[in-house]
Amino acid sequence: MxxxxxxxxxxxxxxxxxxxxxxxxxxxxxxxxxxxxxxxxxxxxxxxxxxxxxxxxxxxxxxxxxxxxxxxxxxxxxxxxxxxxxxxxxxxxxxxxxxxxxxxxVRDPLDRFVSAWHDKVVDHNYYDFDAGTHERMQRVEEFARWTATHDLSAVPGTDQHLTLQSRMIDxxxxxxxxxxxxxxxxxxxxxxxxGAPAVPTAPKNQTAPGGRGRQVSAELRELVRTMYRRDYQVFGYPPDAPDQED
Structure with missing residues (x-):
């Protein structure tokens, strides 16, 4: 050929x-x-x-x-x-x-996951959950358990806000x-x-400082560590990083 x-x-x-x-x-x-x-x-x-x-x-x-x-x-x-x-x-x-x-x-997988939850679940019903399910998903651990049922390396197939970061980059x-x-x-x-001007700017879609620390439980940390193990390995983020301070 x-x-x-x-x-x-x-x-x-x-x-x-x-x-x-x-x-x-x-x-x-x-x-x-x-x-x-x-x-x-x-x-x-x-x-x-x-x-x-x-x-x-x-x-x-x-x-x-x-x-x-x-x-x-x-x-x-x-x-x-x-x-x-x-x-x-x-x-x-x-x-x-x-x-x-x-x-x-890229960003710390736990911070990214909590940011996605805030934006797509707490602030909006992006995933179109029914009323009862959406109420349960207000707990970030519930949303993490739901997310864990998906193949986070599947593109297409998994929502882009939850997909492994290492899968979204060549x-x-x-x-x-x-x-x-x-x-x-x-x-x-x-x-x-x-060749573009560099102007310091704060990221517009970053979770507010200290937001993660108020959300994190041992269960959430373990769920995210398991779901995003490849991201932690590829990008070198420590899975047990200390929470951010206010």
Whole structure:
């Protein structure tokens, strides 16, 4: 089988009216590469949530609940065009982006889980629980038990706010992984690499300091440690980190 031509990276953009979907031309290129065969190696084996800028030549592996709004807002307000804006579960052509800078941000798995619970359960009924179930889920341990019944490495299949962070990043190709805990320093490095102004800013979707400490029980800590064992191992977060202080 002859190898398909490498598509120009600029072919891939999301639609103006739907920033989650590729344009017809971009999707056609993905379909063409897919038809060339799974063994061709032209597409990433797994799908990711991607934001791509051709003008600043970067691929950002978006990890939900880790400063995604902050990073996107920074790009929008500092002239960084997001050609692939908010694409969901996309396999991308590896050769087309071989010389693009790739990055992602992660955070302590326990903090991320509590943040998701606050946002998607306490503040909203994002998972569309019935009234009785939603009332039970106001206890974070109940929500953790429910989450533990899912395969958190399944994409698609698991909600992006709960998926393993290590599954949402192409670990074989990522150039830089920053941390929410050192966001100002790490994001400044990203901005320097992509040629954007670095302006210190607090992450917009970070749980308020001390919030986690008031929520954590031994049961919750153990459930999260088990569910997110791979994230703790890959990113080096200590599973028994002390609670944050007010």
């Amino acid at each position: 002859s190898e398909p031509a490498v598509p120009a990276p600029e072919v891939f953009r999301t639609r103006e009216a739907n920033r989650r979907r590729l344009t017809p031309a971009g999707q056609a290129e993905i379909d063409r590469l897919t038809a060339a065969g799974e063994a061709s190696g032209w597409l990433s084996p797994l799908a990711y949530n991607l934001t791509i800028s051709h003008s600043h030549r970067f691929v950002w592996y978006r990890v939900a609940k880790v400063a995604t709004r902050t990073i996107r807002h920074h790009c929008e307000t500092h002239g960084v065009t997001l050609d692939v804006d908010h694409a969901m579960r996309v396999r991308y052509p590896l050769a087309s982006y071989a010389d693009y800078f790739t990055f992602a941000f 670990l074989n190709r990522v150039d830089f992984v920053g941390r929410l805990e050192t966001f100002d320093r790490d994001f400044a490095e990203v901005c320097e690499r992509i």
